[in-house]
Amino acid sequence: MTTLALHQHAHPAGITRWLTTTNHKDIGTLYLCFSFAMFLFAGALAMLVRAELFQPGLQFFQPNVFNQLTTMHGLIMIFGAIMPAFVGFANWQIPLMIGAPDMAFPRLNNWSFWLLPMAALLLLSSFLVPGGAVAGGWTMYPPLYIQGGVAYDMTIFALHIMGISSIIGSINIITTILNLRAPGMTLMKMPMFVWTWLITAYLLIAVMPVLASAVTMLLTDRHLGTHFFNAAGGGDPVMFQHIFWFFGHPEVYIMILPAFGILSTIIPTFSRKPLFGYHSMVYATASIAILSFVVWAHHMFTVGMPAAGQLFFMYTTMLIAVPTGVKVFNWIATMWKGAITFETPMLFAVAVVCLFTIGGFSGLVLAIVPVDIQLQDTYYVVAHFHYVLFSGAAMSIMAGVYYWLPKWTGHLYDETLGKWHFWLTTIAFNVTFFPMHFTGLAGMPRRVPDYALQFADFNMLSSIGAFVLGASQLLFLYTVFKCARGGAAAGEKPWDGADTLEWTLPSPPPYHTFETAPLVK
């Protein structure tokens, strides 16, 4: 017994610790640091995009380079920043919240992380090869992706490796949740964050292999002479779009369900009330996941499909608003008559509820086929998905970081800096993206470095907002760094309204926790 315990507490120091670690807290930290680095890199690409769009005409970049910037911004933000950040949260929080000693497969956990820097190396170094990085949009449509140069192969293999990472990570998360819960923690007693990750991991295992198939078909069409996406051989480029979006739409929920889990943790804490409608929250999450498999073609209303198909996908898309609405109302009802305080995590959470709802409504607008035909590939779409992905997913990640930093580091973060970061981010985000609704409705196409003169004022406004938004993330970096280095002791439970298991542990928690499972009543 004693030798076993000693053995388990010894771990190597320095770089070896991080390369070989099998500890969920170490791996969670690795995921979060990696995703932060990718967030800043992809954010820097967005700054270049906004610099080019500051005024009409070509200022800095040729159209091909501009398209590389937008494409890589999308790919890196999705696969490098948002998805790994949520897996970082899953690694840190799931074992702590369900009273497990670690993840179910600690070595595979290490592997699923260390595949990501390898994939990122392939993807990022494609900027340096002849012809530059991929420039056909993150959605990888043929024929552009069949005609491109070596960077396209590098991107395809990077996606294969990231797919392996996601599948291994998700198998680990599902198994941990299903098999390692503390005695007494039944499924319907699990914290909402754990529920949302259970369903997200299921979605990942279901759709990442489909993405792998899709890019494999691209690869064979590029090099082995298959005709999957070439009509001359009986194939169809539109078929790629169907396969891609069968992956792509559940992917959207993969990026938002864990955010919903974070919101459902933070809002009850700072409202000092239990989550309103827990059961309906669980069922809503499951319905969103199931419906997400039957809405994919709303991304492609303009490529040509039978009217019956358009109607089907329009109605199913609108149907998804129902469980999403259930969630929004539940969060509002949780806050209703609560003793609310507005620390930084709560500020972010409330802002997400408001801003994500705007993104949800613009999604409903886009679901309407005749409207979508007008708005397809305009800045209205750009505004829509930044409202759900930045002010939905990314700002939930920020909320979660502020919420759990005291637990992870043992220090309280600087509340003043946190609030500055919040207000700068929220205001700058809206300055950047709200005008895009107007430019989009007026017909400004996306993925083009130049634009007509009547869009000049709104674009300059968007660019100014974007520069402030980008700069304020450096403040975020500084605040997190400062908190990691020191600060007032957080104590076991700095948030008096919190009631999940991690707050019964010291801050920071010891290297190994819950080696003997806690009893959950």
Add this chain to the structure above:
Amino acid sequence: MDTSRYYLPAPSWWPIVGSIALLTLASGFVLLLQQVQAGPYLMLAGALILVGMLFGWFGTVIRESIAGKFNNQVDVSYRWGMGWFIFSEVMFFAAFFGALFYARNLAVPWLGQTPLLWPGYNAAWPTAGPGLPAQFTPMAAWGIPAINTLILLSSGATVTWAHWGMKKGNRSQLKLGLLLTILLGATFLVLQAHEYLSADFSLNTGIYGATFFMLTGFHGAHVTLGAIMLSVILARVFAGHFTPERHFAFEAVSWYWHFVDVVWLLLFIFVYWL
């Protein structure tokens, strides 16, 4: 050995070795596709590192298993893990089947309805498409494919018979059953190779050739992998591993084998027969 706690492995180098292997393999593949000479060598290096990693990692797990470090809860984890892994494989094949159904039932008929592009195109399956000159004979179902169906179904039965041997503690039945399964798998692969060599169409024969060879090719790769895994299990049986109560590695491989079997049945129906 204290098994009241869930076994947590010590820090390990194998995952990072595996990551380096995949990066090397992918970079080599990229170079190969650009006709750079170093490409194949880099791929070979990556593959060797990967094989080394698999031996090292699985070897560690097997030693831990034999040392009795895994309690029942760990066993259940492995069961969930393998089950979800197979589900991911199902979805991988589902996408290729989806491509087949979409092309056959939607894309090709639409091509036949647009006389402006390719007048006179006879949009009937199987087809190599309107723009390719290919004349070819599609693969008939009731020859080698039907025999292969019988072979794979029988191999599903022999692996189950081997499992009965394992559970009864009858090691010779277990060995014979596994050996028969591997031989049937190998026979399947030989016949499949013969079928490929005698085909008068290729991967480049339009959508029929693409879907045929990608679906059967990925399936064949899975049969190969399954046969290798069965061989490892057989070697472990000869080394005296497994007990009638604890033998999840065997069960995991047999689940995988049954999955490959079911995929073949769908292939037989939708690729060869209908």
